[in-house]
Amino acid sequence: MHNPILLFSMPGGTEWLLLLIGLPLYFLPTIIAATRHHQATIGVFFLNLFLGWTFLGWIAALIWAFSYGSRATQTVIVNNSSQPYSQADNPNFSSQPQSDSSQKQSGTQQEKIDQLRQYKQLLDEGVITNDEFNKQKEIILGQ
Structure with a gap:
């Protein structure tokens, strides 16, 4: 039979094991908030400390530890191109679109590929829309 006074004495082997497993599990919300660098880590800690013994606390x-600390710290990258686009940098680009007949009669297959690449680069950089790119592609390929 166990003596009730011994239950509150210094922990032995199994009690230490329970403490080593139980305390990190009890403070799991605080640990998560700290590792995520949550702005309210101290608030999560005090809620966890004082009300964590209730399941709802x-x-x-x-839940608070997994919530976002501040949405203002999010960074949105709109244009991720390494160099700004300038038409003056590209000597092969003409600002005036060629007429349908001149593009259909344009020489080699390589010229068509080069023109398509130029328009694709403009599309990727957001200079022209997808519809404009498709129209130019049809003109170049003669469809």
């Missing part, structure tokens, strides 16, 4: 701290 622990769940609330866990």
